[in-house]
Amino acid sequence: MCNKHNAILISHKWYIYISLINIQIPASVENIYGGAFAHCTSLAQVIFGEGSKIESIDQYTFNYCESLENIHVPAKVKYIYEYAFHNCKSLKNIHIPASVEHIYGAAFAFCINLVDIIFEPDSQLKSIDEYAFYNCNLLEKISSIIPKTAIHRKGGKGDKGGKGDKGD
Numbered sequence: 001m002c003n004k005h006n007a008i009l010i011s012h013k014w015y016i017y018i019s020l021i022n023i024q025i026p027a028s029v030e031n032i033y034g035g036a037f038a039h040c041t042s043l044a045q046v047i048f049g050e051g052s053k054i055e056s057i058d059q060y061t062f063n064y065c066e067s068l069e070n071i072h073v074p075a076k077v078k079y080i081y082e083y084a085f086h087n088c089k090s091l092k093n094i095h096i097p098a099s100v101e102h103i104y105g106a107a108f109a110f111c112i113n114l115v116d117i118i119f120e121p122d123s124q125l126k127s128i129d130e131y132a133f134y135n136c137n138l139l140e141k142i143s144s145i146i147p148k149t150a151i152h153r154k155g156g157k158g159d160k161g162g163k164g165d166k167g168d
Helices: none
Strands: 008-009 022-025 029-031 047-048 069-070 093-096 115-121
Touching: 047 069
Parallel strands: 008 029, 022 047, 069 093, 093 115
Antiparallel strands: none
16 A cells, blocks of 8 residues: 555455465555565565665564564664564574664564574664563573663563573
8 A cells, every 4th residue: 555655554354365375565565564465474574675664563473473584674674572582482583783772572472483583783772571482481692782771671481582692
């Protein structure tokens, strides 16, 4: 759908297309509304167009995309909201751009095969909410130094992020 400024919005609930395997999101898309791809259990690949205008990954956007293995968050994204990638059981690698300021609770909870998170240098990350990586027990390293002020933890199984959770 196009708004009055010709910016493309994705608001349709794609979960009815459970056999959707790949999707390429054009750079012109500015918003993907929460739950847009939730329960697309066969979705294995999401490619964001170069120069993507997306500034947030909303709640439940890729919730239960159980076949999704890797995600390269677009460069302009500032916020990854609650349950954005919740229960993406095949997710192994995440690339988070320097622009991300907040990762909200349960954003990556139950990504049980997650083993690596790469934060770009000069990260603007201000907070990672409690339980953002809940039950990500295979998480072994975060591939850059995260400012200690960005880490907010009160504990919880798997929330500690595994080995190297503070850039060690």
